[in-house]
Amino acid sequence: MNILKILFLSILFSCTSVWQNEITPIEFANELFPKLLSVSKVQSSPLNKGIIETPKGIPSVIFEGVFLDRQKNLEKKICLYYTVPFREKKGELWFVEKEKNEDCVEIVESDFVLKNIDSLELVLNEKKQNDLLLIKFSHFKKNYQYDFYLTHFKTMKSFSYAAPVQLSGSLPFLRLASSDENSSQKLGNINDSFLNGSAKRCHTVNESCETVGENLCHLCRFGWYEVVDYACPQGGSKFCGQSRCGEKGQPACPAGYLVHEISPAEVCVDDSEAGFCQGELRPICNEQNILVCR
Amino acid sequence: MKSKLRYGIIGLLVGVILITGYVGVFWSDKRDDAQLELDYAEKIALIEAAKEVESLFRDPESHKLWPLFSQDCLKEYNLSEKDGFKLACSSEILQCYQQYLKTKNKSIFEKNSLKIDFELKFGKNQFYKILFPSTSEDINVTGKTIQVKLMSNRKSDLIVNLEDRCHQVYLDERFFAYGENQSDKSLEITFDTYHKNFFLDKFLVTVKDYNDWRENDSKNYSHLKPIIDHKKFFQPVVHLKKNEMHAYCSFVGKQIMMAHLMDAATFIPFDLRNKQANTFERGSYYWVKKNSEAWVSLAKKKKEDLLTPQNCRLLFGKECAEKFPTLNYGDEPSWSGLLQVMGGPFEYLHNPLNEEENLRTSSKYFSVFSEWNKLAKRIFWDGEGHKIAHFRVFEEDKNVEQIPAEFSGKELEIGFRCVQQILGKE
Known part of the structure; x- marks a missing residue:
C-alpha cells in the first residue's frame, strides 16, 4: 500500500510539472508587441550596448517607455525588467504597465515571465519611417530575435525640435488609431471667446517661464493661439479656439521679443512692441498680465 | 513472484501514462507555438502593409507603383503630370491605389499565405473615414486625418490614421517686416517668429478640402453643399464668406492666415543667411529681389511679348486670364515654399494691424502691370458677399485704380488658407 501511495504521488507530481506550462518566447513576443507599437518616449534603456551583463542575478529596468493605451485613450508607462543570469540561475524577462508618472525603478513582479534566458541584448534600429526595437536573446541555448515596431517614436522625436521638422512640412510617421471614447479629453467649444472670458486656457507660463500645470493645447478641438504675457522660450500662455488677435478687446498678436530686444519686464506694459493691434487700438496690459487691444 | 509481476505491470502502466502525458503536452505546445508564430507574422504583416499605405499616401510620386496608375489618377482629377504632388496626403490617392489593386487583383501586402487588404466597408460608402480634431475624440487627431482599416485574410485588423502633413511649410525663425518697403525706415513695423x-x-484651401468639411460638418452652415465635379477638386474654393472661411480653419484645428505672416513668407529676405538682419529692403514680387528683374518691369519689351505661359504662371493677372484661361498657375513657390501667392483669385487674410486691409489684391482682376498686382497690396472686403459692392478701395488719391467695372454684377472669386502653430519642445 505504501508503495502504491508513493507511486500515485509521483505520478501526480510529474503530471503537475508537465502541465505547468512555461511561457514560450513567441508567446512573450505576441504579448509585448502591441504594447511597444505606440511607445512615444523611451525614457531609459541600455540600447545598442551589446549583451546585458549587469547587475548579475537581480532584476533591473532595461526599457522604460510611455505608450498610449488605445483601449482607454490614456498614456501609460511600460517597464521591461530583466534579471541577468548569474551562476546556475538563468535570466528572466517580464514587463508591467504602470501609471504614466510612476517610476519603473520600483520593481514589480508579474506572472507572465519568460524564464531560462541565457543572454539578452536590446538594439534600436533607426529607420526612415519607424524605429525598430530588436530584442535578441538566447533561450534554452537557442537564439531568438523579435522585432518590435515603435511606430510613434519617430513622431515624438520630430516634434521635439522646431526647425528640423521638415521644410516641406511632412513628417514620416505611422499613427495607429485609438478607440473612440465617450468621455472626451478634448477642450473647447466653437463659441468660446476671449472677449467674454469663455476661452479655455490650455497652457500657462509664469514669470519664471515655468509651465504651470500641463500644456494641453494638443487637446484643443478648434486649434489654439498664443497670447503675449511673458517672454519665454516656450512662448507665452495659450488659449483654445480661433484667434482674433489685434481686434478690440482681443489679445494683441505676438510680435516676438528678439527683434525689439524686449526684456521680460517690458513685455506686458502698455504700448509694448511685443504685440500688434489694429489701427488706433493700443496694446494694454490687463489684469491677467496679458496684452490686449483697447 | 505474483507481487513482482503486479509491480511490473503497475510500473509499465505508469510509464505509458507518463509518456503519453509528455507527448500530449509536447504536441499541444508545438501546435500552440505554430499558431503563435502565425499570429506574430500576421502582426508584422499588418504593420508592413500600413507602412506601404503610408509611404504612398505621403509621397505618391516616389512610390514604386505610381507609374502603374498615375495616368488614370491624374486624368480623373484634371491634374497634369507635374501636379502629382498635389495628390499627396489625400483620400484621392488612396482611391486611385485601391482601384489599381482591385483591377489587378492584388493585395497591399502578401507573404506566404498572408494577405493584407483595405476593409472596403469601413467608412460610409467608402473604405476610409476622414477625421477632424474638432469632431474626433482621439487625442492623437490634431489635424485632418484619413483613417483606414487593414484586414488580413486571417481576420485580424489594424486601424491606421494617416494625418495630412504634406501641405504645410514651416516659416523660418527670423526677423521680418510687415507690408511694403518703407522709404522712411522708422515707419517699418517689424516682428520675429522665434519659438x-x-x-x-502651401496652397489655398481646395474644393476637396471644402467638400470634406461639408460632409463632416453638415449641421452647421447647412446651406453650403459639396461640389461634386472631380475636375475641380484641386482648385481653390472661392465662394465662401468670411465667417465660413474662419469656420473651416477652425474645424481643421488651425487659424485663418494672417497678413504679416503672408508678408514674411512672400517677400524675399534681403539677406537670407542673416536671420536677424535689421535691413528689410524688399521687392514687390516673390520670385525676384529687385523689381527691375521682374518680367512685368521689362519696359524695353512689348507688353504683349511678356505675356507668355511661363510668366503668367508666376503672376496670373487679367491679361493672362484672357490669353490662357486654362493655364495651371501659381505653382512657383515663394522663398519659404508657399504657392499661389499672386494672381488668380483674391485672398482673404486676417490683418492684426489694419482691419481695412484684409484682402490681397494681386489677382486676375487687375492688369499684371497694375500697382495692385504687387505683394502686400490689400483692400477691404466686408466678408458678406462676392459682388463689387462688398469691396472697398480706400484711397486718399482718387486716381487709385478701382476694380474694373466689367466685373460688376459678377461673383468675384476669393480664396483663403490657414496657418497653425505646432507645439515645440519645452
Missing part, C-alpha cells in the same frame, strides 16, 4: 513654430498652408 513660434508657424506652419503655413
Whole structure:
C-alpha cells in the first residue's frame, strides 16, 4: 500500500510539472508587441550596448517607455525588467504597465515571465519611417530575435525640435488609431471667446517661464493661439479656439521679443512692441498680465 | 513472484501514462507555438502593409507603383503630370491605389499565405473615414486625418490614421517686416517668429478640402453643399464668406492666415543667411529681389511679348486670364515654399494691424502691370458677399485704380488658407 501511495504521488507530481506550462518566447513576443507599437518616449534603456551583463542575478529596468493605451485613450508607462543570469540561475524577462508618472525603478513582479534566458541584448534600429526595437536573446541555448515596431517614436522625436521638422512640412510617421471614447479629453467649444472670458486656457507660463500645470493645447478641438504675457522660450500662455488677435478687446498678436530686444519686464506694459493691434487700438496690459487691444 | 509481476505491470502502466502525458503536452505546445508564430507574422504583416499605405499616401510620386496608375489618377482629377504632388496626403490617392489593386487583383501586402487588404466597408460608402480634431475624440487627431482599416485574410485588423502633413511649410525663425518697403525706415513695423513654430498652408484651401468639411460638418452652415465635379477638386474654393472661411480653419484645428505672416513668407529676405538682419529692403514680387528683374518691369519689351505661359504662371493677372484661361498657375513657390501667392483669385487674410486691409489684391482682376498686382497690396472686403459692392478701395488719391467695372454684377472669386502653430519642445 505504501508503495502504491508513493507511486500515485509521483505520478501526480510529474503530471503537475508537465502541465505547468512555461511561457514560450513567441508567446512573450505576441504579448509585448502591441504594447511597444505606440511607445512615444523611451525614457531609459541600455540600447545598442551589446549583451546585458549587469547587475548579475537581480532584476533591473532595461526599457522604460510611455505608450498610449488605445483601449482607454490614456498614456501609460511600460517597464521591461530583466534579471541577468548569474551562476546556475538563468535570466528572466517580464514587463508591467504602470501609471504614466510612476517610476519603473520600483520593481514589480508579474506572472507572465519568460524564464531560462541565457543572454539578452536590446538594439534600436533607426529607420526612415519607424524605429525598430530588436530584442535578441538566447533561450534554452537557442537564439531568438523579435522585432518590435515603435511606430510613434519617430513622431515624438520630430516634434521635439522646431526647425528640423521638415521644410516641406511632412513628417514620416505611422499613427495607429485609438478607440473612440465617450468621455472626451478634448477642450473647447466653437463659441468660446476671449472677449467674454469663455476661452479655455490650455497652457500657462509664469514669470519664471515655468509651465504651470500641463500644456494641453494638443487637446484643443478648434486649434489654439498664443497670447503675449511673458517672454519665454516656450512662448507665452495659450488659449483654445480661433484667434482674433489685434481686434478690440482681443489679445494683441505676438510680435516676438528678439527683434525689439524686449526684456521680460517690458513685455506686458502698455504700448509694448511685443504685440500688434489694429489701427488706433493700443496694446494694454490687463489684469491677467496679458496684452490686449483697447 | 505474483507481487513482482503486479509491480511490473503497475510500473509499465505508469510509464505509458507518463509518456503519453509528455507527448500530449509536447504536441499541444508545438501546435500552440505554430499558431503563435502565425499570429506574430500576421502582426508584422499588418504593420508592413500600413507602412506601404503610408509611404504612398505621403509621397505618391516616389512610390514604386505610381507609374502603374498615375495616368488614370491624374486624368480623373484634371491634374497634369507635374501636379502629382498635389495628390499627396489625400483620400484621392488612396482611391486611385485601391482601384489599381482591385483591377489587378492584388493585395497591399502578401507573404506566404498572408494577405493584407483595405476593409472596403469601413467608412460610409467608402473604405476610409476622414477625421477632424474638432469632431474626433482621439487625442492623437490634431489635424485632418484619413483613417483606414487593414484586414488580413486571417481576420485580424489594424486601424491606421494617416494625418495630412504634406501641405504645410514651416516659416523660418527670423526677423521680418510687415507690408511694403518703407522709404522712411522708422515707419517699418517689424516682428520675429522665434519659438513660434508657424506652419503655413502651401496652397489655398481646395474644393476637396471644402467638400470634406461639408460632409463632416453638415449641421452647421447647412446651406453650403459639396461640389461634386472631380475636375475641380484641386482648385481653390472661392465662394465662401468670411465667417465660413474662419469656420473651416477652425474645424481643421488651425487659424485663418494672417497678413504679416503672408508678408514674411512672400517677400524675399534681403539677406537670407542673416536671420536677424535689421535691413528689410524688399521687392514687390516673390520670385525676384529687385523689381527691375521682374518680367512685368521689362519696359524695353512689348507688353504683349511678356505675356507668355511661363510668366503668367508666376503672376496670373487679367491679361493672362484672357490669353490662357486654362493655364495651371501659381505653382512657383515663394522663398519659404508657399504657392499661389499672386494672381488668380483674391485672398482673404486676417490683418492684426489694419482691419481695412484684409484682402490681397494681386489677382486676375487687375492688369499684371497694375500697382495692385504687387505683394502686400490689400483692400477691404466686408466678408458678406462676392459682388463689387462688398469691396472697398480706400484711397486718399482718387486716381487709385478701382476694380474694373466689367466685373460688376459678377461673383468675384476669393480664396483663403490657414496657418497653425505646432507645439515645440519645452
